[in-house]
Amino acid sequence: MKTPAAQFKVQATALTQDLRHRQLIQTALGKYEVVRDRTKAAFQDWPAARQAAAEIKWEAVNHLDAHLVQLVRNLEARGTKVHWASTAQQARDIILGIIREKKARSIVKSKAMTSEEIHLNEALEEAGFEVVESDLGEFIVQLRKEPPYHIVFPAMHLSRGDISELFTRELGSAPTQNPEELTMIARRVLRQKYITADVGFTGANFAIAETGMISITENEGNARLTAALPKVMITLLGIEKILPRLEDLALFLPMLATIGTGQPLTCYNSMYGGPRQPREPDGPEEFHVVLLDNRRTELLADPEQRDALHCIRCGGCLNVCPIFKNVGGHTYHTTYSGPIGSVITPHLRGLQDWKHLSFASSLCGACTETCPVKINLHHHLLHNRRNASKQKPSFFERTAFTVFSGIINRPRLYQCAKILGRFFQRFHGLVKGTRLDPAYAWTQSRELPPIAPQTFKEYWRSRNAGPGSPS
Numbered sequence: 001m002k003t004p005a006a007q008f009k010v011q012a013t014a015l016t017q018d019l020r021h022r023q024l025i026q027t028a029l030g031k032y033e034v035v036r037d038r039t040k041a042a043f044q045d046w047p048a049a050r051q052a053a054a055e056i057k058w059e060a061v062n063h064l065d066a067h068l069v070q071l072v073r074n075l076e077a078r079g080t081k082v083h084w085a086s087t088a089q090q091a092r093d094i095i096l097g098i099i100r101e102k103k104a105r106s107i108v109k110s111k112a113m114t115s116e117e118i119h120l121n122e123a124l125e126e127a128g129f130e131v132v133e134s135d136l137g138e139f140i141v142q143l144r145k146e147p148p149y150h151i152v153f154p155a156m157h158l159s160r161g162d163i164s165e166l167f168t169r170e171l172g173s174a175p176t177q178n179p180e181e182l183t184m185i186a187r188r189v190l191r192q193k194y195i196t197a198d199v200g201f202t203g204a205n206f207a208i209a210e211t212g213m214i215s216i217t218e219n220e221g222n223a224r225l226t227a228a229l230p231k232v233m234i235t236l237l238g239i240e241k242i243l244p245r246l247e248d249l250a251l252f253l254p255m256l257a258t259i260g261t262g263q264p265l266t267c268y269n270s271m272y273g274g275p276r277q278p279r280e281p282d283g284p285e286e287f288h289v290v291l292l293d294n295r296r297t298e299l300l301a302d303p304e305q306r307d308a309l310h311c312i313r314c315g316g317c318l319n320v321c322p323i324f325k326n327v328g329g330h331t332y333h334t335t336y337s338g339p340i341g342s343v344i345t346p347h348l349r350g351l352q353d354w355k356h357l358s359f360a361s362s363l364c365g366a367c368t369e370t371c372p373v374k375i376n377l378h379h380h381l382l383h384n385r386r387n388a389s390k391q392k393p394s395f396f397e398r399t400a401f402t403v404f405s406g407i408i409n410r411p412r413l414y415q416c417a418k419i420l421g422r423f424f425q426r427f428h429g430l431v432k433g434t435r436l437d438p439a440y441a442w443t444q445s446r447e448l449p450p451i452a453p454q455t456f457k458e459y460w461r462s463r464n465a466g467p468g469s470p471s
């Protein structure tokens, strides 16, 4: 089996040459920055809002222990059952345990990247349960037996024609390229599932420690139905989703919508504080919250990269990343793709196996610039590169840097290397980009800049030797 790095390389090479794929992504993200910036302009002071958001998340993450205790206390006070899962396996076992105890058969889900992270659908299906994704994009990729392509737009890599073909094949509907008709086809299938499902499963955008509430934001209303109709509701959330106060949502909800989709606010914003209370007309009879660690505390223990836990999963860094726009979401083979995925996956799944993602970057900094909570993404990619080579130095890297430092620290040797380099670069064209090229790793896909015709020292000497120069 190919290593993740080899798999990434092969797929990235193929997809960067796939013009149809590039066209689809360009179409999907073409107007993103214009719409986002227009919505951003409605903020009185966007840089101040970003700073405030970064500070709130800093407070939340740096006092996570206290906020989690407060959240759990408040959730339990209203009858919610809270579970702690250290690993993906534990989270799956807890969820399966609840479903089995309730003798449930079918589960309807709203979008939850945490469930992708723990491979919940596979576990549920293996155990014989019927699972249906209710978010339209997730429903489409589930029919295609694919993981989501993007953390906010799971089916952005598909055209209307692709979706029409899929629905015709899987649901027996008539072909159509009309988006409303396609939505209605999915809706007809899904409405029935809400009514018959025994368990509703959701993720969460935020968890409010002060009030013990789960905040879910969405555009289709499917999460509301998922939470309101089945008798049992299960929410799986990463422990970093905490916000200290209810009033923090006043900043985070519009900010998430602005950077995520360019909307001032997403269409449906719901808060869940427990199972149905006496006199409440709807809601689940039982509400379970599963708090997922899955190596987040290891990231928390790293003071240099801890701020990666500030991420609110808006997807903004993916939308502006030149690498993501060329290689697409599936090439990463990770739950979280794009810049934030490249930063956190080595922490969540192992640095050595996933260090290649740190190199899937032009280091242009567009991700850092767009991040609403000011995560220093491109610097964290450099941190990952450094940590990976410190942990397990590669033979070629070590040799190259030993040779380089040996030359650069000896002026006479450096002079010789410079002369030889200038001489041999005349013949470089003969082998450039071939296996005979000593710089093949670079030149197979990039240009090697020529050695400068004059070094600064040479320039300075010639300047001082020129007419009128000081003696």
Ligand code: SF4
Residues within 6 Å of the ligand: 310, 311, 312, 313, 314, 315, 316, 317, 318, 340, 367, 370, 371, 372, 373, 374, 375, 377
């Ligand atoms: S890292 Fe920042 S921009 Fe990227 S998804 Fe997270 S919050 Fe959004």
